[in-house]
Amino acid sequence: MTTAIKVENVSKTYTRDKMSVPVLNNVSIEIPEGEFVALMGPSGSGKTTLLNLIAGIDRPTGGRVSVQGEDIGTMNESSLAKWRSRNIGFIFQFYNLIPVLTAYENVELPLMLTPLSKAQRKQQVETSLAIVGLADRMKHTPNQLSGGQQQRVAIARAIATDPNIIVADEPTGDLDKKSALEIMTLLERLNKEFGKTIIMVTHDPSAAEHAHIVRHLDKGDLLPEGA
Amino acid sequence: MNTTRMVMKNTLRHPLRNILTILGIAIAVSAFGLLRTVLTSWDAGIEAGSVDRLVTRDAVSFIFPLPLAYADKIEKTEGIDKLCYLNWFGGVYKDKQNFFPRMACQPDRIFDVYPEYVVSTQEREAFINERNACVVGESIAQQFNIKLGDLMTVEGDIYPGKWDFVVRGIYKRRDQNTDGTQMFFSWVYLNERLLQDAPSRANKIGWVVTKLKPGTNSAAVSKAIDNQFINSSAETKSETERAFNQSFFESYSAIFTAIRIMSILIIGIILMVLGNTMIMSTRERTREYAMLKALGFRGNHLVAFIAGESIIIAFIGAIIGVGMLYLMVLGVGAVVPKQFFPVFFIAPSTYIISFSSAVLLGGLASILPVWHNTKIQIVDGLRFNG
Ligand SMILES: Nc1ncnc2c1ncn2[C@@H]1O[C@H](COP(=O)(O)OP(=O)(O)OP(=O)(O)O)[C@@H](O)[C@H]1O
Ligand SMILES: [Mg+2]
Numbered sequence: 001m002t003t004a005i006k007v008e009n010v011s012k013t014y015t016r017d018k019m020s021v022p023v024l025n026n027v028s029i030e031i032p033e034g035e036f037v038a039l040m041g042p043s044g045s046g047k048t049t050l051l052n053l054i055a056g057i058d059r060p061t062g063g064r065v066s067v068q069g070e071d072i073g074t075m076n077e078s079s080l081a082k083w084r085s086r087n088i089g090f091i092f093q094f095y096n097l098i099p100v101l102t103a104y105e106n107v108e109l110p111l112m113l114t115p116l117s118k119a120q121r122k123q124q125v126e127t128s129l130a131i132v133g134l135a136d137r138m139k140h141t142p143n144q145l146s147g148g149q150q151q152r153v154a155i156a157r158a159i160a161t162d163p164n165i166i167v168a169d170e171p172t173g174d175l176d177k178k179s180a181l182e183i184m185t186l187l188e189r190l191n192k193e194f195g196k197t198i199i200m201v202t203h204d205p206s207a208a209e210h211a212h213i214v215r216h217l218d219k220g221d222l223l224p225e226g227a
Numbered sequence: 228m229n230t231t232r233m234v235m236k237n238t239l240r241h242p243l244r245n246i247l248t249i250l251g252i253a254i255a256v257s258a259f260g261l262l263r264t265v266l267t268s269w270d271a272g273i274e275a276g277s278v279d280r281l282v283t284r285d286a287v288s289f290i291f292p293l294p295l296a297y298a299d300k301i302e303k304t305e306g307i308d309k310l311c312y313l314n315w316f317g318g319v320y321k322d323k324q325n326f327f328p329r330m331a332c333q334p335d336r337i338f339d340v341y342p343e344y345v346v347s348t349q350e351r352e353a354f355i356n357e358r359n360a361c362v363v364g365e366s367i368a369q370q371f372n373i374k375l376g377d378l379m380t381v382e383g384d385i386y387p388g389k390w391d392f393v394v395r396g397i398y399k400r401r402d403q404n405t406d407g408t409q410m411f412f413s414w415v416y417l418n419e420r421l422l423q424d425a426p427s428r429a430n431k432i433g434w435v436v437t438k439l440k441p442g443t444n445s446a447a448v449s450k451a452i453d454n455q456f457i458n459s460s461a462e463t464k465s466e467t468e469r470a471f472n473q474s475f476f477e478s479y480s481a482i483f484t485a486i487r488i489m490s491i492l493i494i495g496i497i498l499m500v501l502g503n504t505m506i507m508s509t510r511e512r513t514r515e516y517a518m519l520k521a522l523g524f525r526g527n528h529l530v531a532f533i534a535g536e537s538i539i540i541a542f543i544g545a546i547i548g549v550g551m552l553y554l555m556v557l558g559v560g561a562v563v564p565k566q567f568f569p570v571f572f573i574a575p576s577t578y579i580i581s582f583s584s585a586v587l588l589g590g591l592a593s594i595l596p597v598w599h600n601t602k603i604q605i606v607d608g609l610r611f612n613g
Pocket of ligand 1: 016047050
C-alpha cells in the first residue's frame with residue numbers, strides 16, 4: 001500500500017504578541033492511501049493545526065510534510081494553492097458555504113479553478129450533489145437548508161474536483177445525532193466506494209468509530225497508536 | 228458560475244447598505260459634477276470671447292463713455308474689417324430679477340460683427356428699418372415667452388423713462404457656447420431721446436467692437452487704436468474680447484479656486500464612503516475569503532471579487548449621480564446669474580471625469596480590503612470571528 005501522507009518530526013510554534021506557543025512537538029505519522037483516520041484529543045491539543053499542515057494551508061516550524069511523495073514545504077504560495085485545488089477537499093465544522101450562492105453554485109466554486117467546460121462542470125456538480133443526496137436541492141441557498149444538508153453541500157463541494165484526500169475538521173461538531181450519523185455514513189462511503197483518503201478531526205467518539213484508525217493528540221504530542 | 232456572477236451576488240448581499248452607499252456616491256458625484264459645471268461654464272464664457280474681435284473702451288473705466296467721433300477714427304485703423312459700437316442700457320424688464328443684457332447698437336452692423344447670433348434676412352431688414360425695433364436671443368424669447376411683433380417695455384435706470392420696443396427678430400445661437408440672452412436695439416433710438424431729454428449725454432458710445440481682418444495681429448491693432456487717442460480727454464484701452472472677459476472675471480477667481488478645492492474634497496468623501504462600505508462588507512466575509520484561498524483561489528481572484536464589487540457600486544452611484552446632475556443643471560441653469568454664466572451646460576469632460584473617477588475610486592477603495600484579505604493567513608482567516 002502506498003503512503004498518501006507522511007508527516008516527519010513536525011513541530012509548530014505560534015508566535016503571538018512576542019509570546020511563543022508550542023502547539024505541536026515532533027509529530028510523525030504516516031497515512032496510507034485509502035485510509036480513514038480520526039484525530040482526537042482535548043481542546044487545544046493541536047488537532048486542527050496538524051490537519052491544516054497536512055492540507056497545506058499552514059506551514060510547520062520544523063520537520064517535513066509530504067503528500068503523495070511531494071514535499072509541500074518546498075512549494076511557494078501559488079504552487080501550493082494550485083496543489084491544494086487539485087489534491088485536497090476541505091470540510092469545515094461550520095460548513096463555510098457562501099450564503100448568497102445556491103447549493104449548485106457553492107459546489108461549482110472549486111471548479112472555477114479548473115479548465116473544465118461549462119457542460120463538464122455541470123456534470124461534476126450534479127454528480128457531486130447526487131452523491132450527497134441533494135440532487136433536488138440544487139437551487140436552494142444555505143439558509144433554506146438544514147445544518148446537515150448544508151454540511152452535505154460542503155461535502156459535495158469538497159469532492160467536486162475529485163481530489164484524493166479529504167480533510168474534515170469536526171464535520172459533525174455542529175450537528176444533531178441523526179444528521180451526524182448521515183454525514184459519517186457519507187464519509188464512510190466516500191472512503192470505501194471512491195477510495196478517498198480521509199483525515200478527520202473529531203471530539204465525538206461515535207463519529208470516530210467510523211474511522212479505521214484513531215489517533216490521539218495531547219498537548220501537542222501524538223500518542224502512540226492504540227493509546 | 229463565473230467572477231461576474233460572484234461579484235453581482237455579493238453586491239446584492241446587503242441591499243440596504245449598498246443602496247445607501249450608492250445614494251451617497253450619487254449625491255457626491257452630482258455635487259462634484261455641478262461644481263465642475265460651474266467651472267467649465269465659466270471657462271466656456273471666457274473662451275466664447277473671440278480672439279479676432281477687439282473691444283475698445285475708456286482706459287479708466289468701462290462706465291465712462293467715449294465720444295461718438297471715435298468710431299470713425301477707429302474704423303480707419305489698419306487691419307479692421309467691421310465695426311459696431313454699443314451702449315450698455317440696463318433697465319428693468321417687468322421685474323428686477325429678470326436680468327439679461329440690453330444694449331443699444333448699430334442694427335445694420337451688429338450681426339456682421341457677431342455672426343454667432345443668427346437672424347434671418349427679413350428679421351434683419353425689419354430691425355434696421357424700424358426705429359424702435361429690437362432683437363432678442365432665443366433663450367430670452369423662450370424664458371419670457373416673447374414672440375415676433377410683441378411690445379417690450381423696459382423701465383430705464385441708466386437712461387430714465389419708459390422705453391418701448393417692438394420685437395422684430397429672435398436670434399438663434401450658432402452653437403452651445405453662444406450666449407442666447409442678449410437684447411439689442413438701435414443706438415439712434417436711444418440717442419434721439421437723449422438729445423431731447425439730456426443733451427449732455429447724447430452722442431456718446433459705450434464701447435466699440437471691431438472685427439479684425441483674418442491674420443491680423445490683434446496686439447498691434449490694439450496698440451494702433453489706443454495710440455490715436457493718447458493724451459486726449461478720453462484715452463482708450465483695446466483688447467481682444469477674450470482678454471476683456473478674463474479681466475472682467477478676474478476679481479472672482481478666489482471663489483473659483485474655492486470651488487476647485489471643494490470638488491477635490493468631494494472626491495475624498497466618495498472614497499471614504501465607499502472604502503468604509505467595502506471594509507465592512509469584506510470584514511464580514513473574512514472566513515469566506517480564507518475558505519476560498521484554502522480551495523486554491525489566489526490574490527488575483529480576490530482582487531477581481533472585491534474590486535469588481537467596489538467598482539460596480541461606484542459605477543451605479545456615478546450613473547445615478549450624473550442623472551441627478553443633469554436634472555440639477557436644467558434647474559440651476561434657469562436661475563443662474565446670466566452675467567456670469569451666459570452659457571450653462573454639462574461639458575462632455577464632466578461626464579468622462581465622473582465615470583472614470585468612479586471606476587478609479589472603486590479600485591482605490593478596494594485596495595485596503597484586498598490587501599487585508601490576501602495578507603491574512605488562511606488559518607487565521609478561518610479562525611476569524613467578526
Ligand atoms: N493561527 C493561530 N495563531 C495563534 N495560535 C493558534 C493558532 N491556531 C491555533 N493556535 C493555538 O494553538 C493551540 C492548538 O490549537 P488547535 O486549533 O490546533 O487545537 P484543537 O486541538 O483543534 O482544539 P479544538 O478542539 O478546540 O478545536 C491552541 O492553544 C490555539 O490557541
Ligand atoms: Mg480544532
